[in-house]
Amino acid sequence: MPLQTADILIVGGGVVGSSTAYFLTAHPGFHGRVVVVEKDPTYGEAATARSAGGVRQQFSTPENIRMSQFGASFIKNVAEHLSLAGEKAQLPFVEQGYLFLATPSGLPVLEQNHATQTALGADIVMLDPPALRRQFPWLHTDDLAGGAFGRRNEGWTDPYSLLQAFRRKAIAQGAVYIQDEAVALQREGDRIASVTLAKAGTIAVGAMVNSAGINAARVAGWAGFDLPVRPRKRFVYVFDCRDSAEIQKGPLLIDPNGVYFRPEGASFIGGVSPPEDQDPDCTDLEVEYGLFEDTVWPTLAQRVPAFEAIKLVRAWAGHYDYNTLDQNLIIGRGPGLANFYMANGLSGHGLQQSPAIGRALGEMILDGAFKSIDLTRFGYERVARNQPLAELNVV
Known part of the structure; x- marks a missing residue:
């Protein structure tokens, strides 16, 4: 009908x-x-x-x-919200946290955000460089002033x-x-x-x-x-690293320059938003590998020494409905x-x-x-x- x-x-x-x-x-x-x-x-x-x-x-x-x-x-x-008769709703939630890192120039903003977050009950802890090294020994911290780590209710799902x-x-x-x-x-x-x-x-x-x-x-x-609201394209790069057992237990990490990565099964995914002047409206799904070679990989290798030897496995593109x-x-x-x-x-x-x-x-x-x-x-x-x-x- x-x-x-x-x-x-x-x-x-x-x-x-x-x-x-x-x-x-x-x-x-x-x-x-x-x-x-x-x-x-x-x-x-x-x-x-x-x-x-x-x-x-x-x-x-x-x-x-x-x-x-x-x-x-x-x-x-x-399960309480979306289960059906005879079918229990299930979603993975990998609760390994987010870790926002800051250099000295970015630390005041990170601290201000942290105050807002914790005032609303979010379980976020500020870590100085020694604390970062103790909790994440695979992390290079010489240029950092601190980081904000979410201990609960942060991670990723499907x-x-x-x-x-x-x-x-x-x-x-x-x-x-x-x-x-x-x-x-x-x-x-x-x-x-x-x-x-x-x-x-x-x-x-x-x-x-x-x-x-x-x-x-x-x-x-x-x-x-x-x-x-404009269509903007973002890339997700999948890469492998041999010596990464400890890093696999780590959070979704955001470097001060905006590059991020997180564990994904036995691999990792990562990416970065391009500079505003290199971020045109775009509706295609073609992958740009130059952004990985020029920005993402060098940042990963500098931040996590083990990532100097990684292998790019695949990549995909998706879109943001970007509020300009x-x-x-x-x-x-x-x-x-x-x-x-x-x-x-x-x-x-x-x-x-x-x-x-x-x-x-x-x-x-x-x-x-x-x-x-x-x-x-x-x-x-x-x-x-x-x-x-x-x-x-x-x-």
């Missing part, structure tokens, strides 16, 4: 869209029709499936810290499994997923009246959610406003719109914050306001005023 109406239509069925569908359909006071439009149900090229899966509380913005705290708790207790668990549970609760693509919106006054899909045609909507990832700005443009204003989430209603909601511009931390974002959107749409975590500062108003809400710990 062709679709004709949806009480809530979600454009984009990745981890944020699927989390939103789950929380909407789980709301005890809501019994409407939730439709999720996803053009690629295999998620083969989706940002979620190509994520490094990190979970951390080491942000500088209190709202980001609180969202990721909820995300860590949700993932660790996923992004694809989290996405699929959200999707399966949302469907079990009544959400309808369709393989299609939004191509237009019809606006009437302050409302979106309908959404046109490439195959299913026009669907009348009570409300809609823009969780279209790297395509979010296009959807916002159809609604009549500009969204500073401040690399932070934009969530809430669209400007001048009563029934257009969005969660866009996550700039790489959407996976870990997806449980909190889905919950927040569910609260705003069905209860009229944020209840669990006040995300008002992440609304579109700051974009309209051109007032960034800077996040200092962008990886």
Whole structure:
């Protein structure tokens, strides 16, 4: 039977869209029709499936810290939330922490962030160079002033499994997923009246959610406003190292220059964000190996002497829905719109914050306001005023 109406239509069925569908359909006071439009149900090229899966509380913005705290708790207790009848939901959570390193010039910011994090209950400890050497004897520390290490609720999980668990549970609760693509919106006054899909045609909507990832700005443009979200490409490099038994037990480490690595099975993965002037809008998935040769490998070899002898095994590319204003989430209603909601511009931390974002959107749409975590500062108003809400710990 062709679709004709949806009480809530979600454009984009990745981890944020699927989390939103789950929380909407789980709301005890809501019994409407939730439709999720996803053009690629295999998620083969989706940002979620190509994520490094990190979970951390080491942000500088209190709202980001609180969202990721909820995300860590949700993932660790996923069986309570996303299990199906006769099928227990399970997710790996490798709780080996994050380690942010700082040189003398960067130490004050690290200490300031640490104060914010611990004030909100995050179990992060500051380590001076001798303490770093004791805990991580494989680490070169001569140029460092200190590091911040997350002892609990930090590590990494399986992004694809989290996405699929959200999707399966949302469907079990009544959400309808369709393989299609939004191509237009019809606006009437302050409302979106309908959404046109490439195959299913026009669907009348009570409300809609823009969780279209790297395509979010296009959807916002159809609604009549500009969204500073652009597709940016990031690379994940997989490498092996022979003498790495102790390093395998280590955290996800972020060097002062932004290069990161972490264990991945018997191997390691790593990468770095390119300089801003070398980070164009990009939708292809071609891998650039020069960034590994010129920046990632030299940094790894300097920071971890054992990594002077590593072998690059493979690499892949994925995308950030990159908020060019401040690399932070934009969530809430669209400007001048009563029934257009969005969660866009996550700039790489959407996976870990997806449980909190889905919950927040569910609260705003069905209860009229944020209840669990006040995300008002992440609304579109700051974009309209051109007032960034800077996040200092962008990886």
